[in-house]
Amino acid sequence: MRVVIAEDSVLLREGVARLLADDGIETAATVGDGASLLPAIESTGADLAIVDVRMPPTHTDEGLRAALEVRAARPGFPVLVLSQYVEERYAGELLGPAMGYLLKERVADVADFLDAVRQVAAGRTVIDPEVVAQLLSRQRRGAPLDSLSPREREVLALMAEGRSNAAIAARLAVTEGAVEKHISGIFQKLHLEPAPDDHRRVLAVLAYLGTASTRLT
Known part of the structure; x- marks a missing residue:
């Protein structure tokens, strides 16, 4: 499996790449902004993208929009989105085959994180339990x-x-x-x-x- 990581934090970006490498997953490219995501995927022939929701220049939803751009250009392409906080308004955009939405803290649970990567790559939907809990608590x-x-x-x-x-x-x-x-x-x-x-x-x-x-x- 070959992955493109879109994350503006160099520390997190390199940390994720190291976790993937230790599990035999190659990082094909890393980018620091949403605009570079799709070109990186197309140029490397990557199999999956790991994308931060908030990226430059406004640090609001550039990463999400980049992920949706990828899905529009390449339907069904596996995308795992990471977010610092539970952002409920994004849940609807991130439901579907080969899509995942995890809180960044989940990366520290290495086994869970790597399992999520492989599940999304296999075409499944993975939503962070905390996101599920907060949305369902509104009922x-x-x-x-x-x-x-x-x-x-x-x-x-x-x-x-x-x-x-x-x-x-x-x-x-x-x-x-x-x-x-x-x-x-x-x-x-x-x-x-x-x-x-x-x-x-x-x-x-x-x-x-x-x-x-x-x-x-």
């Missing part, structure tokens, strides 16, 4: 996944893979209308009521990921 009640029907669980699992309603309908050989009804049922059973600051689809998927075997523990 007024629990998320009783056991109350979902087998078909609703199938729909939710496909949602967790980042599939659209149309893609879910095609996969299950049902109409999009049927998928929408199942999703409405999922929201109702998980007590996810409409709210201006909540993304019900994201919260439902996070509830699923919280019990899925692919999550970090």
Whole structure:
């Protein structure tokens, strides 16, 4: 596996590269800003990108935008995003196959970090447990996944893979209308009521990921 690291902190950048090297993973290139990410991936033929959310010049969301640019140019390309803090507004952007969102402190847990790298490279979704916990804590009640029907669980699992309603309908050989009804049922059973600051689809998927075997523990 060959990785491009986009991180403006030289110390963290070199530290991550060393952890990867010790596990047999090659760092193909390192860049210090978001604009350099896609060219570095294209020039090196890397297999995965590890990207800091906040990068120069404004240190707000340059890294995230660079990651999304990579995904637009190369659909399905594995990207693992690192953030200093839980930034809930990014969760929806980072759900989908071969995507990961970890807090930087997770890098210190070497085994967990390397496991996340390999899971994302394998096409799975990895969301930091702290991000899951904080998003789910905003719900007024629990998320009783056991109350979902087998078909609703199938729909939710496909949602967790980042599939659209149309893609879910095609996969299950049902109409999009049927998928929408199942999703409405999922929201109702998980007590996810409409709210201006909540993304019900994201919260439902996070509830699923919280019990899925692919999550970090």
